[in-house]
Amino acid sequence: MNKPMAERFDFIFLLGGLAALTALTIDITAPATGVIARDLVVAENLGSLIVGVYFLTYGVGQLFWGLLSDAYGRKKVLLISLALFTVSSLGAAMATDFWVLIGFRAAQGLSAGAPVIARAIVRDIGSGVVVAKLLAVLMAVTAVAPMIAPIMGSGLLVLFSWRAIFVFLAVFSIVLLLLSAFNTKETVKETRPERFSIAFVLHAFGYLFHQRDFLVGMGISSLTFGGYASILSIGAVVVEKAYDLQPSAFGAIFAIGAVFILVGTLAIRFLVGPLGMRKIESLSVLVLGIAALIHVVLFVTVPSLTVFWGGVCIYMLAFGLILPIGQTLAMEPAGEMPGFASSVLGAMLMLAGAIGAIVASVLFDGSHTAVSGTMAIFGALAVCCFLVARIYDKKQS
Numbered sequence: 422m423n424k425p426m427a428e429r430f431d432f433i434f435l436l437g438g439l440a441a442l443t444a445l446t447i448d449i450t451a452p453a454t455g456v457i458a459r460d461l462v463v464a465e466n467l468g469s470l471i472v473g474v475y476f477l478t479y480g481v482g483q484l485f486w487g488l489l490s491d492a493y494g495r496k497k498v499l500l501i502s503l504a505l506f507t508v509s510s511l512g513a514a515m516a517t518d519f520w521v522l523i524g525f526r527a528a529q530g531l532s533a534g535a536p537v538i539a540r541a542i543v544r545d546i547g548s549g550v551v552v553a554k555l556l557a558v559l560m561a562v563t564a565v566a567p568m569i570a571p572i573m574g575s576g577l578l579v580l581f582s583w584r585a586i587f588v589f590l591a592v593f594s595i596v597l598l599l600l601s602a603f604n605t606k607e608t609v610k611e612t613r614p615e616r617f618s619i620a621f622v623l624h625a626f627g628y629l630f631h632q633r634d635f636l637v638g639m640g641i642s643s644l645t646f647g648g649y650a651s652i653l654s655i656g657a658v659v660v661e662k663a664y665d666l667q668p669s670a671f672g673a674i675f676a677i678g679a680v681f682i683l684v685g686t687l688a689i690r691f692l693v694g695p696l697g698m699r700k701i702e703s704l705s706v707l708v709l710g711i712a713a714l715i716h717v718v719l720f721v722t723v724p725s726l727t728v729f730w731g732g733v734c735i736y737m738l739a740f741g742l743i744l745p746i747g748q749t750l751a752m753e754p755a756g757e758m759p760g761f762a763s764s765v766l767g768a769m770l771m772l773a774g775a776i777g778a779i780v781a782s783v784l785f786d787g788s789h790t791a792v793s794g795t796m797a798i799f800g801a802l803a804v805c806c807f808l809v810a811r812i813y814d815k816k817q818s
Contacts, residue, residue, distance in 0.1 A: 685741020
């Protein structure tokens with residue numbers, strides 16, 4: 422207990438659970454989107470709304486939770502968020518109409534303040550390489566969720582029904598609520614109630630959007646996430662329609678891709694010290710560029726499931742590399758407003774995810790091209806964001 426918080430296993434374990442909440446909430450439903458749509462008698466492609474609506478409302482909610490935690494403290498706001506998330510999850514489990522389910526799914530997104538508050542807590546207790554390493558650990562923990570969650574979702578579908586997925590989420594949030602209540606302390610040295618105002622929001626937006634590192638880190642991480650969202654939203658339907666793979670088996674192949682996310686995040690953990698953040702950033706964007714080119718080729722061909730999923734895995738590796746380094750760069754200029762900066766960063770990440778899910782749904786024609794097209798588009802945009810920043814840096818120097 423005398424160790425610094427960033428080195429305490431119990432603290433890192435709890436932060437990992439909080440950070441993984443959204444990944445778990447999204448990925449556990451990935452195998453069930455088509456099943457839920459069929460069960461509640463709507464078109465299968467509308468099942469992507471189960472993911473897309475969560476992205477959108479989670480992004481909006483983060484603006485509120487991060488600002489609220491800056492104003493009134495992390496712990497109290499975290500407990501309120503987890504309590505509301507539990508109620509929303511139980512409501513989703515009992516929904517008998519698709520649009521009622523979407524409403525509770527939206528409520529889940531709005532109430533999911535835990536991940537953004539976890540990032541703000543990390544920024545409260547350190548900066549620079551310390552934050553990069555801790556974020557990489559949290560990202561690695563978060564990366565385990567995509568490995569386990571779809572398999573759990575598939576298992577719950579086989580043993581029970583899709584409703585059990587939302588019951589599980591309610592139980593998980595209750596566990597986090599109890600751990601947060603009894604195993605954390607307040608990390609905000611001084612609460613700032615005056616920040617919960619329009620004037621502060623406008624000032625903070627103006628400050629952050631004039632910071633080069635914030636814009637670039639937010640841009641490359643959000644756009645990369647937009648491509649990743651395609652596999653979350655319609656991946657199960659794509660492999661079912663294009664490759665005759667049952668939704669209950671989707672979790673197993675998704676877990677293979679999640680291993681690549683884990684490899685990427687662990688690489689950041691071990692390489693950021695020796696190489697520095699700028700070199701790691703360049704390397705990560707290079708891997709993303711290769712992944713985008715692969716999906717351009719896949720888009721105009723008819724690959725086997727093995728080849729297609731190999732391309733998806735390369736993109737997921739790039740995602741694992743870019744997210745922790747991009748978020749670290751974005752949080753560096755946060756100054757005395759880490760909660761709000763984390764909120765804006767998370768909101769833009771989820772907005773890109775929602776757009777990615779919508780693009781994939783619109784492109785869906787029963788083949789793999791919706792996923793490859795979305796990954797190619799968003800990957801290329803992220804690379805362009807990085808290149809524009811480097812050109813700007815050279816002109817400034």
